[in-house]
Each structure stands twice: as C-alpha cells, then as structure tokens.
Amino acid sequence: MNPSIARDTPPPQTQEEAAALHKQRLRAELLARRKALTEEDKAAADALIGQRxxxxxxxxxxxxxxxxxxxxxxxxxxxAYNALAARGVHLCLPVVVDKQAALEFRAWHPGDALEKDALGTLVPPAGTAVVRPQALLIPCLGANAAGFRLGYGGGFYDRTLAATPRPLAVGVCHGFGRVEFEAQPHDIALDSVIFDDI
Structure with missing residues (x-):
C-alpha cells in the first residue's frame, strides 16, 4: 500500500459534519438566489410577506x-411594522450582547433613532428599555418541512429560543427557501414559517 495515498485520504465525515457542510452549501445557494431577485420581485415578495x-x-x-x-x-x-405599531403592538429589536449568549431585546417604535452595533446591524442605543417579547419575527434564509430554520450560522436565535419560557417564533422566508436539511442538536424549530408563495 502506498503510504502517500493513505496520508492524502481525508478522514470520513461524521453525520454531524456532513449535515453542517450541507447547510453551509445551502446558505451560499440561497444567498445567491436572494441577491438575484429583481427589485420588482423583491418589493412584491416583501409586501406579501408583510400582509401575512x-x-x-x-x-x-x-x-x-x-x-x-x-x-x-x-x-x-x-x-408591516408601521401597521403593527398603529394597532398598538409593542415592537422591539434584537441586540447581540455576546457572541455566545442569547439575544437581548430593546423596545423600539418605527422612527426611533438606531445605531450600528459591532456587527453593522441597526439597533436601539444602549440604555433603551430591555423587554421580553411575546413573539419573535425571525428572518430565514431557508426552512425545512419540520420548521427548522436555516440562518447565517451564528446560533443567536437558537440560544434565545432555548430559554424557558420561550416566546412564540415565526419565521419569514422566500418560497425558494423551502429546503431539506437535517437539524443539528443545537437547532430549535420555529412555531411556524410565513412564505411568499403559498
């Protein structure tokens, strides 16, 4: 047996490693599809998801x-946020307080000042009231038939949903984001997912 062949053969993947690699490939594919949406198609999808x-x-x-x-x-x-606020629904926005922690939620009303955090996301400034929302509206790159979400891989929403009692969790996703993948041990299913197709 040629020792160089044995040395160059990659070690067999565990089931969890294979699942993680599959999710990584799906993320790249779905990001590309979302980026390719025309402005007209994106506006129509946004409006439909908002109504739903x-x-x-x-x-x-x-x-x-x-x-x-x-x-x-x-x-x-x-x-939709404007309409919800007009109906008296109290809104808030997620804030990353630590890369390994659950999200914090700060009260927010459409039009309130926001600032960029370390990740470049717009958030209410420090000192804004911290709240515990009844439900979370969560953007998804994709979702499978069991309601597991495909996000960017940071795990922030999974850690947040691991808390007890957990809030209701509804995802929003384009129809092309209906994908199949195996959930990993840390993944937590959403209560429902709103799509822009059916």
Whole structure:
C-alpha cells in the first residue's frame, strides 16, 4: 500500500459534519438566489410577506413582537411594522450582547433613532428599555418541512429560543427557501414559517 495515498485520504465525515457542510452549501445557494431577485420581485415578495405577518399577528393576538432590521436583502417589512405599531403592538429589536449568549431585546417604535452595533446591524442605543417579547419575527434564509430554520450560522436565535419560557417564533422566508436539511442538536424549530408563495 502506498503510504502517500493513505496520508492524502481525508478522514470520513461524521453525520454531524456532513449535515453542517450541507447547510453551509445551502446558505451560499440561497444567498445567491436572494441577491438575484429583481427589485420588482423583491418589493412584491416583501409586501406579501408583510400582509401575512399582519394576519398572523391578528390571529395569534400578538401584543408584543420582536422584529428585525433587514440585512443581506432580507424581506423589508417596514410597512408591516408601521401597521403593527398603529394597532398598538409593542415592537422591539434584537441586540447581540455576546457572541455566545442569547439575544437581548430593546423596545423600539418605527422612527426611533438606531445605531450600528459591532456587527453593522441597526439597533436601539444602549440604555433603551430591555423587554421580553411575546413573539419573535425571525428572518430565514431557508426552512425545512419540520420548521427548522436555516440562518447565517451564528446560533443567536437558537440560544434565545432555548430559554424557558420561550416566546412564540415565526419565521419569514422566500418560497425558494423551502429546503431539506437535517437539524443539528443545537437547532430549535420555529412555531411556524410565513412564505411568499403559498
């Protein structure tokens, strides 16, 4: 046996390593598809998702909701946020306080001043009231049939949803984000996912 062949053969992947690699490839593919959306298609998708978020909040009697400021061409739901605030729903935004911690949520109303955090995300400034929302609105790159979310891999929402009692969690996702992947031990399923297709 040639020892160089044995040396150059990569070690076999564990099931968890294979699942992580599959998710990494899906992330790249879905980011590219989202980036390729025309402005017209993106605006139509954003409007449809926003309407469905409003219906979901009404059906669930949501009075306190964590929303998000879009990055990487995530759905822009600012019109829905305005409508929710007008209905008296208390909104807040997530803040990363530590790379290995759950998210913190700070009260926010559309129009309030925001500042960029260390990751470049817009957040309410330090000193803003910290709240515990009834539900979280979570952007997804993808989601599988079991309701597990594919995000950017930081694990912030999974750590947040691991808390007890946990808030309701609804994802928002483009229809092309319906993908299949195996959940990893740290993944936590969402309660529901709102898509822009059916």
């Amino acid at each position: 978020v409003l219906h979901w909040c009404a059906a669930q009697a949501i009075h306190s909701l964590a929303v998000y400021q879009p990055i990487r061409r995530e759905p822009d739901l600012s019109a």
